[in-house]
Amino acid sequence: MAGPLVVVYDRGAASAAEIAVGLGALGPVVFLVNPSEHTRRTGEVLRRLGDVVPLTGDRETDLAAVRRLHPAAVLTFSEPMLPVTAWLADALDLPFHPIATTGLLTNKVQQRERLRLHGVDDVRSRPISSIDEWAAARDHVGLPAVVKPVYGQGSRNTYVITDDAVAHRVLAPLLPAGRASTVLVEELLVGRPGGPYGDYVSVESCHGPQGLRHLAVTGKLPLAPPFRETGQFWPAAVTDAERQEILDLATRALTALDLGPGLTHTEIKLTERGPRIIEVNGRLGGHINDLARHAAGFDMVRLAGQLALGQQGAVPPVDQPGKVHFQHNTLAPVESCELLSITGAAEVRRIDGIDGFRAYARVGDVLEADVMTRHLDLLWGHCDRHADLAALLDEAQRRICYEFRFGNGVRRLSAADLQRGS
Template structure:
């Protein structure tokens, strides 16, 4: 009987399905994470190490190998650990994106530079480290503009500005993101996610041309020279500008076949321009009058804590995490989706104010809403909520997954769940 292959997984996950997948594929799992999941059946070996510290993870991996351990592939579903996985894969000579490619995806200024050089549509972008640099960039690009951290996630700090006063406020907000351990509102406190998503030596402020148009998310798996689409998610509701907190996703896309092909071609061109060769990607773009413009290229599958992959599976029958793991194992990127995708989608439910959650009204009734097929809790009784946009983008207390015969049924299910499931606060 052949020996099981061993997967090094960097970081645990709030989504246990991700860690079940390797075992379902017959893999042994070496998990490098500061805290292991409570369910120890999800992994075989735990390397207790800070998953965001590449030197510490490398030392732990070398020690594991030095004591007779084996590693046949490296993977992560965690944005903040992408550079760690790339470094280890490179050192061990295993399939994966190079550290240079990961840097080009995580550092959004580098992303813009590489895409522009390759002729791939993307907003005109500058990086500033002082307000005088930001003001000069604004004068060059013209308002309106979007300011965002050079490298982060979850739309933290991202703000649309219309004049110099707003420019100054957004610039100060972003430059102040990295130091606080937590954000406060009176007695309530939540951790600062910048400590999870910040990227080393990329803490400037992006000054970016604002581009109008509907926004889409394209998820892909790629390896061995092939780039395969998992799904396109439409974002059917406009952002509540000047902030860009994510809302509902719906798939399959309502765009024409030619427009969808244009999005996919643009995503593939972007990945190639950034040097992405093996892995998964979640590419966000806007379809403008001038064609698609890349907003960002995430070097991992979309929404592995959210319901992006589950929405794709409900729609196409393809489980993206499995296909990503096959790619890093060096297997062919080949899978078959349903000929006729099923309408599916998901939506975050956002708290309406700061406070301490006592309970959730409608927690049992929400699964009776027609079309709702899943709830993932992102908060629990006793947790604090701090509404402080844009520096703290985290106010989601639950995610809702829905399926229907039509898009309208999916969106109706998501809207119905939002009316039923409501946080109740201690005060």
């Protein structure tokens, strides 16, 4: 009997249930679980879906535990777990991104340097480790600029800087005196006018025995300030010529990063100068598996498992369905609050074109103040044309309502209100 597929697990782009369903036909699944708040909450679910082995943080102990499993593959769908997955794969001589590549995929400073070195993109950037270094970074990068963490996802601690006063206010808590920390300062990529759509896209790609293949160009809904993602759709609302430009840039970026077998998710800004790299992620994109399943009946998690086994899975043209398939997320407020109620779920599911609605937040959840992307729900559906998308989403957003207790009282906000940042 073949050994199991070992999934290094924490919060990521695929849920435990998606992983179990997608990989189940390929072999038994073992979850190698990183201790975190997320895995503590999902522990019972994980144990129902497969065998669970805890990560201890001690490399020799963890490697010995995985060796005893005689795994056929090791993989992850979690951004923070990429380095440990690469290390295990290297030690076990199993397919995955090389250790050095995961450094390039997870460290934004290293990634920018590699892309610049290979002539892929010339986004101005500079890491700083103290507020004293701000002035030199500002002079190099220019204003407006973006400050972001060197490691991280979900727009955590990502801010637009328009002047020195804003810079000092933002950087003070990110670079406290006496503590070793670094942030990346980058030029602000200004998107071209996108109408009802976002001014960026993502490219979903795979790298296997037959080399690099692009699977989809994913259209995006407009960002909520400062950089919070609200949803995505297939097919992207770009021309054939723009699509080719986007794919050419993604090819050059991924080639520069020396990928091993696996999936990647490349975010690209659409500017007046043409497409520019935002960042490359070395794993499945968030909610992309759901989108592929609804739009094309294709399981991206299964494809990830096949690549980890050294196989080249067959992939249909997933991002060119006959209709426009979309996902939308309502974003949590950026202020601290407590969720008191959710209404409108049954009503929104009755709207023609809405295929499903799932609440992620629960009544009683306390949400801390944060500017990162935090999703309260997932809404998905389809329409005949891109031109129909905005009206359908507007109708759905007016039906879903959340009630919160803030420090200054209780407020009832629709998903449309939250989209506008009310």
